[in-house]
Amino acid sequence: MIQLSKELATIALAVIFLLSFLQPFGIDQMSSNRMLLIMGGTLLAVVSSAVSFAIVKKLFHHDWHDTKGLLIMHAVNIPLLSALTLTLVSWFTWDSFTKAWYCTAGEFSVINYLKACLEVTLISFFVFILQLYRLRNNRLQQELDEVKAINQLLEDRQTDEPENAENEPPSPCVLRGNAKNAILEVVPERIIYIESMSNYADVCYLDNDVLQHHALRITMKQLRENLATYNFLVPCHRAFLVNLNFVASISGRPSTGCTLQMFQVEKTIPVSRSYTQEIHARLL
Template structure:
């Protein structure tokens, strides 16, 4: 039982804390509050003063939701890491949003000098009204994303055989000469002192780690790592003329021809690379770009 609960709470959930998305979601929340209380809160439906009052509460809901779902995540990006967002975190966030809405309602009531509800009474009523529809909306979106990504992952797996890398090459790296028929790629540090020369098929992926990048490449069937003082953006620019290489995450750039399997989840994809033990994530914001590039590479082989 406890294991099942733990597994459920740690399920990945895709969430977009971007400004545009949160403005849209906040406006929908405000409209929902106005309509729900107007229709089911009692009173006369033709009472314009009541409608105006509820509109103020709806506006307060919009602002409170925007604070909770955009401003706070913007100020605390490490806490709101979309790549580590789970069901458990989402439940806590929903309760936090409702807390902010309750504070907003109390401020509106104080400004208008109305009502005698305590804060906890307000929080209880807001939670009863808002928790279920918010949760249903979030998890409905999560299921749609999950189904979409699972279906796309199946399509990717069907295309993998067309772009798979030939048996691993064993030539090259820093001091070795690359195959004469294949132009090498040269990755260098910011100061140009450290350079790594590779045949394209050797490069598996690049990971950004602080002010450095970890370059993972294959040599004589074994995976090696070289650390360069550089940024993923600079590595991406160096590889811009090679369509097989694509940035798939804020911290990862991958060789599409090294992908041997793709799994889908609510956030995006998890890629398995040939001769690489750990899986590489494709984040939500890169999924469409990844799909388009993968299809292009598959068609070209």
């Protein structure tokens, strides 16, 4: 409800500015009641927008938080607001709610209504651009807040790690490559990341707290199958597996792809957009 109120307030301010600046619907020809018509038109815009939001959410299951929902809302709102605006202008100009709906010959006509639709569409276009700008900024802020929360959790985890260290040493596993005698015995918990390089894989791990790299002739598919039981080793990119326990920080925006800074290494690991949501969920 609060978000809807903010959205409607934004629409109201935008409509007041556009009506005052563009002065459509014959506002520029009015010597009196100009501001009253502007305020009345703004009120109608807010009411019709609220109704349109409700219709779109009920029938199309969209809201103002996505671009498609905004487009559908304006498509529903333009004909409704045009009818209300034409009726309002008719009352202000001729003291009749219906006269503007008739031509000079006294017969019902849609010409004035179509003209009102064009003017309302122009105003709606500017309002839509403003809403897209706000929507983009809101999404950016949410992404930044999420990254900030993840980094805070990672800092807290670094502080708590010495207290939560396990007493029993973890068991090693054996990675068998496709070449003869291509074997690497490594503790999965000590793997920092694995990078695929054509038919080879670079396994970066710690051995007695010393950083090691081992090139193994093996595909990323085989590595994922061999290490599937270790849920802390997850793909973040088609060419990378990372150990979530070694993630020091995360940077970037989910909409454009993030990067991971790992403990013990200077190399940053890319996170493709297809894996971003899963990585964020695992780190939170």
